[in-house]
Amino acid sequence: MSLAENTNISIEKIAKSRIDSIDFENLKFGTTFSDHMLVCHYKDGQWGDVQIKPYGPMSFEPSINVFHYGQAIFEGMKAYKDSNDDVWLFRPRENWKRFNKSAERMEMPQIDETRFVDGLKTLLNLDREWVKPGQGNALYLRPFMIGTHPGVVAGPSSEFMFCIICSPARTYYSGKVKVQIAEHYSRAANGGVGYTKCSGNYAGQFYPTKLAQQKGYQQVIWTDDATHTKLEEAGTMNVFFRIGDTLITAPTSERILDGVTRKSLLDIAKSKGIDIDVRTIVVQELLDAHAKGELKEIFGAGTAVTIGQIEGFAYQEKFYSLPEIADENSFAVQLKNSLQGIQQKTVEDIFGWTEKVEKK
């Protein structure tokens, strides 16, 4: 993608920062946005210059592709601040690569590393005050792309907008959640788009998740669409099961998203000598392990919460509780502490996963 060398980044700064009006102690996830955003338009077969400008409303014709046919993809990542006031990204090029995988499947243009990663760093350099130091604090980053060509023609858009917005976030320990194993609804299917972060994947989950919530379960554990026996993801997270002292997670596939958190946790677990098994795991195995008292932990893994512990699951109208486990014996807690330590720069990054946002 050689266009990259021609990228100009223009910066229009906000007249007065809004940062003093934000209560950073009481943030509701994803509802507050930083001063600036990045915008880049694709037209006539190429990406234009990267613009960084004040965050604010945009205007589009009602007929543009995304409103009707849903050409829309996104990424979710975070920036962290260490005790030296330096800002860091965690494996940002993994998100860039996955964004392009999503783009390919949704018949959208590829974007070069310069516009995505360097553009993001330029934006973060400008909004670095919005990244707060300390445990659990981060700036959540939301790159996305939509089809912007007007006309209700059922075909791919010829014009697109790439945009990045930033939202200060604080992860509190919100307790363990109860989940329901999907017996009817599906998140993804073979040949489908489950491995992409396309917006429609999420809209399609809202209704079955609401039904589960009405029964008192916060999330759904998605199973394969054909047999509803294979355990695949938990809500919008990858899912891990600990049976005995082995940590099991499904291999990524067309139906399972290749999470950056998932693969980082697998590497950390390996480095700690935890026995890992990446293979298909079915509901019956979970029920058998539970009956034998060998099912010790289940947790979801994703950027927003890092690790979300699960206290039990419902299947065929029956609820199965997991045993209480002390933090020092929990794989979820150990892995979460290591990963968050690397991200927040309090634990040595032996993997070389963190990238500094240089001050300019």
Ligand SMILES: *Cc1c(COP(=O)(O)O)cnc(C)c1O
């Ligand atoms: C984003 C996402 C994940 C987690 O990916 P991370 O890169 O770890 O944030 C897992 N499953 C689904 C369906 C997702 O959309």
